[in-house]
Amino acid sequence: MISKSRKEFEINIFNLSNKRHEFDFEISDSFFEEFDYSSLNKGKGTCHLNLIKSETMITLEFVIEVSVELICDRTLESFYFPIAIEEDLIIKFGDSDYMLSEDVLVIRNDSPSINVMDYIYEFISLAVPMKKLHPSIKDEVAPDLIYSSNIEEEVGEKSTDPRWEALKKLKDNK
Numbered sequence: 001m002i003s004k005s006r007k008e009f010e011i012n013i014f015n016l017s018n019k020r021h022e023f024d025f026e027i028s029d030s031f032f033e034e035f036d037y038s039s040l041n042k043g044k045g046t047c048h049l050n051l052i053k054s055e056t057m058i059t060l061e062f063v064i065e066v067s068v069e070l071i072c073d074r075t076l077e078s079f080y081f082p083i084a085i086e087e088d089l090i091i092k093f094g095d096s097d098y099m100l101s102e103d104v105l106v107i108r109n110d111s112p113s114i115n116v117m118d119y120i121y122e123f124i125s126l127a128v129p130m131k132k133l134h135p136s137i138k139d140e141v142a143p144d145l146i147y148s149s150n151i152e153e154e155v156g157e158k159s160t161d162p163r164w165e166a167l168k169k170l171k172d173n174k
Contacts, residue, residue, distance in 0.1 A: 003034060005031060005034055005117075006034060006115065008026075009120070010113050010114075011115075012112060012113045013053065013058060013114055014111075018054050020050060020051070021051045021053065022051070023048075023049040023051065024046060024047070024049070025120070027046060027047060027064075027066050027120070027124075028043070029041070029043065031121075032121075034121075035121055040069075040124065042068070042069035043066050043068035043080075045064065045066025045083075046064070047064045047116075048063040049063075049116060056092065058090070060091065060119070062085065062086065062088070062116075062119070062120065064083070064086075065082075065084050065085075067081065068124065069081075072132055074134070075134055079134045079135060081128070081129075081132070083124060083127045083128070087119075087123045088103060089103055089104075090103060090104045091104075091105045091114065093107060093108070093109045094106040095108065096108060
């Protein structure tokens, strides 16, 4: 059974005429709760969707503005990170459902509706930075390295390891 919040992102494409249609969706904490095992649990924002329907395909133009709660990798403090995304997705009509490429999807000709919730979540998730730093420490300089090696000092001019010198003497004695 489809949850109430998932139904809000359902678009009945069967009855839409072949022209441009606009939809607005609210993104809240309940949106993120729909996704189990997600690193994103809280957020607020909007998604404006332009849907352009023709006889053979549908073009979806997403404009997403959301602020998601992240945990700082360094301080473990939570903070809200603003995300602004513009993404396009093309849906073509065919005999079966499959993904043609990362931005082209094929659905059956008789599909009555599409649910855009998963696409919105995917776009938001991909916009989250790999390194999550709290704004209060974002401009700080990284600490100096604990260990560094200066090879030129260690090697010097043509110096060799004393162990090799001992082996060289054995070779020369033969």
